[in-house]
Amino acid sequence: MEVILTRDIKALGEAGKLVKVKPGHARNYLLPMGFAIPASPRNIAKIDVIKKQAAEDKLALHGKYSEIIKKMDGVELTFARKADENNHLFGSVSENDIVKALAEKEIEIHKADVVMEKHLKEIGTTDVVISFMTELQTTVKVNIEVE
Numbered sequence: 001m002e003v004i005l006t007r008d009i010k011a012l013g014e015a016g017k018l019v020k021v022k023p024g025h026a027r028n029y030l031l032p033m034g035f036a037i038p039a040s041p042r043n044i045a046k047i048d049v050i051k052k053q054a055a056e057d058k059l060a061l062h063g064k065y066s067e068i069i070k071k072m073d074g075v076e077l078t079f080a081r082k083a084d085e086n087n088h089l090f091g092s093v094s095e096n097d098i099v100k101a102l103a104e105k106e107i108e109i110h111k112a113d114v115v116m117e118k119h120l121k122e123i124g125t126t127d128v129v130i131s132f133m134t135e136l137q138t139t140v141k142v143n144i145e146v147e
Helices: 023-033 047-072 095-104
Strands: 002-005 018-020 036-038 076-081 088-093 120-122 124-133 136-146
Touching (some): 002 047, 076 095
Antiparallel strands (some): 124 136
16 A cells, blocks of 8 residues: 655655555554555645655754753763672663653653663663664763662
8 A cells, every 4th residue: 555654754764755555554553643644646746745844843853852962961860770799780771761860850752762772781881872863863871870
């Protein structure tokens, strides 16, 4: 099934792009969430309008995310966790933990913005990347101490 994306979706493409997806994915996710519209001749004529609106939205988000990055400058997060004698944590520090700690400092982000290959499971200091858009990224220093 062909649809026109109404917003940027990492796995599919940018807003205004005509993409072919499985019918179930379109019916159950993209169309109900408003992420896409059916690729009818009438909607295909609207592609330029969709691209223009997406560019305006992206510019607004760029400003919002730039402000958040300024707030995050120099922010350090400290977590106290139980660990064994080899400094391996019994639990871990996840994206949710980082989002909650930033929220306590009045910095609101989504857990999808936190880029981690895996949860942190060792005592020490680590830089964690926060990525809002491809060109807007920053790092936050995360300290994990023994409880």
